[in-house]
Amino acid sequence: MSLIVATEKLTKRYGGHAVVRDLDLRVPEGCVYGFLGPNGSGKSTTLKMLLSLIRPSEGEVRIMGRPMNRNTRRELLGGIGSLIESPPGYAHLTGRENMRIVARLLALDDRPVDLAVRTVRLHDQMDKRVRDYSLGMRQRLGIAMALARQPRLLVLDEPTNGLDPAGIEEIRGLLRRLTDGGVTVMVSSHLLGEIDRTATVLGILSRGRMIFQGTRHELLAASTPDVLIDCTDPRGAHEVLGREFDGALDGGTVRLPGLGDHATADAVAALVGQGIGVHGVRREEQSLEDVFMDLTEGGGL
Numbered sequence: 001m002s003l004i005v006a007t008e009k010l011t012k013r014y015g016g017h018a019v020v021r022d023l024d025l026r027v028p029e030g031c032v033y034g035f036l037g038p039n040g041s042g043k044s045t046t047l048k049m050l051l052s053l054i055r056p057s058e059g060e061v062r063i064m065g066r067p068m069n070r071n072t073r074r075e076l077l078g079g080i081g082s083l084i085e086s087p088p089g090y091a092h093l094t095g096r097e098n099m100r101i102v103a104r105l106l107a108l109d110d111r112p113v114d115l116a117v118r119t120v121r122l123h124d125q126m127d128k129r130v131r132d133y134s135l136g137m138r139q140r141l142g143i144a145m146a147l148a149r150q151p152r153l154l155v156l157d158e159p160t161n162g163l164d165p166a167g168i169e170e171i172r173g174l175l176r177r178l179t180d181g182g183v184t185v186m187v188s189s190h191l192l193g194e195i196d197r198t199a200t201v202l203g204i205l206s207r208g209r210m211i212f213q214g215t216r217h218e219l220l221a222a223s224t225p226d227v228l229i230d231c232t233d234p235r236g237a238h239e240v241l242g243r244e245f246d247g248a249l250d251g252g253t254v255r256l257p258g259l260g261d262h263a264t265a266d267a268v269a270a271l272v273g274q275g276i277g278v279h280g281v282r283r284e285e286q287s288l289e290d291v292f293m294d295l296t297e298g299g300g301l
């Protein structure tokens with residue numbers, strides 16, 4: 001698997017305080033990489049370091065296997081399109097005029113510019129002034145600007161922020177079309193639900209540290225759902241399991257958090273040993289959202 005972005009111990013400090021710490025990002029080529037974390041967890045700071053907009057305090061960024069440094073920066077950045085702050089573009093100009101400015105700045109032909117506009121499905125809206133665009137259309141124009149140079153990697157910082165459900169769905173579809181066309185997309189969000197179905201790989205940041213990186217399937221597998229025990233005497237069971245297993249009474253069942261298979265068997269044995277009949281032992285169903293909330297201690301939503 002080739003990595004389009006890899007970082008080694010990437011760190012950024014402001015005034016002695018690390019806002020990004022020892023980050024080892026691994027972004028496989030061809031994926032949609034969902035870069036998730038609560039507000040203030042360090043996503044934008046990381047993306048800015050990848051794009052050389054700010055300098056890392058420590059660590060290294062490698063793009064397409066090559067270290068980013070003074071000698072390689074220009075060439076490597078030529079293969080990356082990005083949308084970092086709020087959507088770019090001159091509001092008093094039309095979409096077409098804005099794209100023409102980008103084409104001139106980058107000395108691009110008409111073809112890639114047309115293709116970029118079609119990819120974001122704005123080709124029917126190009127003669128409108130950007131101030132009359134919806135927020136979603138402005139975001140998409142920003143993405144078209146980033147795509148015009150035909151990048152291998154597209155970096156988008158919170159592209160769904162502030163969009164209505166239709167706008168969010170439009171961006172999701174766009175991300176899928178892009179990866180079908182061979183572009184790797186790295187997209188940040190503080191809301192798992194906005195990108196989880198689109199992202200094939202997830203990186204979750206909390207307080208500047210990567211707390212999970214892998215596929216959605218791996219994320220679900222990494223979590224330990226609560227064990228729920230149904231028994232003949234829930235109160236008695238709570239007394240037996242309360243201290244040692246951190247059990248809590250939840251209606252008529254006893255809930256045991258963070259328990260592995262062996263500990264679960266021990267808990268059941270303890271109940272049976274005390275003469276309490278156990279008639280049901282289940283694991284709670286967990287959604288990706290629950291796992292994300294657990295990992296980020298509820299800070300994500």
Ligand SMILES: Nc1ncnc2c1ncn2[C@@H]1O[C@H](COP(=O)(O)OP(=O)(O)OP(=O)(O)O)[C@@H](O)[C@H]1O
Nearest residue numbers: 014019037038039040041042043044045046158190
């Ligand atoms: N130039 C700066 N000087 C000092 N602190 C900064 C600077 N830029 C960012 N920070 C701090 O770094 C932390 C991470 O900010 P960052 O913008 O990277 O987070 P984020 O995950 O992108 O969140 P958000 O979605 O809110 O932008 C925050 O506490 C922020 O206040």
